[in-house]
Amino acid sequence: MTALRILGLALACALVYGLYLPSAHPPGRFLEQLREEHVRNVALWGADHANRTLARTLALYAAREELAPAAFSSTPSVAAAADNAATAQQMSDVLQRLFHNSYARGFDAMLLLATYRLCLLAQWLPWLGGVTLLACFDACMLRLIRAKEFLEHRPVRLALCATGAVLALALSVLLLVIPASIGPVAQAGAPLALGLLFARALGHLPR
Numbered sequence: 001m002t003a004l005r006i007l008g009l010a011l012a013c014a015l016v017y018g019l020y021l022p023s024a025h026p027p028g029r030f031l032e033q034l035r036e037e038h039v040r041n042v043a044l045w046g047a048d049h050a051n052r053t054l055a056r057t058l059a060l061y062a063a064r065e066e067l068a069p070a071a072f073s074s075t076p077s078v079a080a081a082a083d084n085a086a087t088a089q090q091m092s093d094v095l096q097r098l099f100h101n102s103y104a105r106g107f108d109a110m111l112l113l114a115t116y117r118l119c120l121l122a123q124w125l126p127w128l129g130g131v132t133l134l135a136c137f138d139a140c141m142l143r144l145i146r147a148k149e150f151l152e153h154r155p156v157r158l159a160l161c162a163t164g165a166v167l168a169l170a171l172s173v174l175l176l177v178i179p180a181s182i183g184p185v186a187q188a189g190a191p192l193a194l195g196l197l198f199a200r201a202l203g204h205l206p207r
Helices: 002-024 029-047 047-062 079-085 085-099 102-123 123-149 154-178 189-203
Strands: none
Touching: 002 102, 002 154, 029 047, 029 102, 029 189, 079 189, 102 154, 123 189, 154 189
């Protein structure tokens, strides 16, 4: 239960900070950061891979409108306008104020940056997954050896590794939205730490 509370608190703090960022930075700051990272990714991965990542990002970003409920559309239908033009106009004004202000535009730009970084992170997935699987296999072997030798597990190390994994997860979420210069290799560091710490925690689980 303690690990779940730490996980909930860390993710809540990451969420609150992520919602604060659009109010602290203009939309252009997120877009400028995206352009800078795309230039670095072209130098690291090559133009073809970087352009495919950007195209995938724009496709996913455009698909977000399909997930929005029709009730959030800012344009009233003809039937609704004909039945009650005043109510439809008031609803349209409210939606314009809600979704067409500086905070909403900043949140939209932050979402685009996070989508780009997530698509870039997908290129590291085979290496990250392979290293994590090897670390988990090694942890399972250590648990078997410890069981054969009748050695007790170490709850302190389990707690430390679990806490570190939770913090690495929160850091991974923050690295997706922070409008700061983050190298492509550094972007994959937090998920790698998350996988390794999870494997170490698995190795110290009680039998």
